[in-house]
Amino acid sequence: MFELTDVTKSFGELCVLQPTTLRMEQGASTVLIGPSGCGKSTLLRMLVGLLKPDGGTIRFANEFLTPQTLPSQRLRMGYVIQDGGLFPHLTVAQNLSLMPKQLEWNQTRIDQRIDELMDLTRLPKETRHRFPQQISGGQRQRVGIMRALILEPDAILLDEPMGALDPMVRYELQEDLRQIFRTLNKTVVMVTHDLGEAEFFGDTICLLYGGKILQKGTLQDMATSPASPYVTSFLKAQRIPRFEATL
Numbered sequence: 001m002f003e004l005t006d007v008t009k010s011f012g013e014l015c016v017l018q019p020t021t022l023r024m025e026q027g028a029s030t031v032l033i034g035p036s037g038c039g040k041s042t043l044l045r046m047l048v049g050l051l052k053p054d055g056g057t058i059r060f061a062n063e064f065l066t067p068q069t070l071p072s073q074r075l076r077m078g079y080v081i082q083d084g085g086l087f088p089h090l091t092v093a094q095n096l097s098l099m100p101k102q103l104e105w106n107q108t109r110i111d112q113r114i115d116e117l118m119d120l121t122r123l124p125k126e127t128r129h130r131f132p133q134q135i136s137g138g139q140r141q142r143v144g145i146m147r148a149l150i151l152e153p154d155a156i157l158l159d160e161p162m163g164a165l166d167p168m169v170r171y172e173l174q175e176d177l178r179q180i181f182r183t184l185n186k187t188v189v190m191v192t193h194d195l196g197e198a199e200f201f202g203d204t205i206c207l208l209y210g211g212k213i214l215q216k217g218t219l220q221d222m223a224t225s226p227a228s229p230y231v232t233s234f235l236k237a238q239r240i241p242r243f244e245a246t247l
């Protein structure tokens, strides 16, 4: 679904991505993980066309991302950022209606689609006419996900979608999201800092470091056959609580 060939990106003197070649298959979930500043969000932004690579090419659904193709390709990608990225002065329903209105959907179609997505994401009906600050962080993120799904995109790209949520809300949303992605058979690309989340969502995990993909595979691959000592250090750096209770 996404095919990067020799993609590079720098900001001034800072090389964020060395020549990188990567395929993300249709219907598969790819997780980008790595230390802060390693270029995960930059890579994701290039996939959605918010940033242009300095070199190399990106193809989406067998078509190069170019200024000409991007507007129609963007409609086939949903993009979710950490706090949901909702407009604070618009209600939930108004936030969700923005793109459909631009595409001149009629109100009945918009309302039906919002109903479907409210069921899918298990968002309480009474939140429909509330403003973003009148709903919880977890609910805001569900709305962000609904907004990304509203046009029925082929791919959904998420930049630390659950980074700001408390552990219980996060756990519940992770379960729901994975179920949604599997049911809808979406191609998913997710940025996270959390190894547990990476393993939960990723068919493939890409560990980025020093401007390149240091290792690509499963967490198990990384643990048993680390591509470099850094991979092992990265895996060890996540603290897992130890206790005896039987859960």
Ligand SMILES: Nc1ncnc2c1ncn2[C@@H]1O[C@H](COP(=O)(O)OP(=O)(O)OP(=O)(O)O)[C@@H](O)[C@H]1O
Binding pocket: 011, 014, 016, 034, 035, 036, 037, 038, 039, 040, 041, 042, 043
């Ligand atoms: N528009 C920009 N202009 C200049 N530098 C930028 C820009 N965007 C990102 N950077 C720099 O590029 C590097 C990679 O940033 P990026 O946001 O992709 O990292 P990240 O891996 O997603 O980090 P984090 O996990 O902290 O969100 C960082 O050093 C960042 O400061």
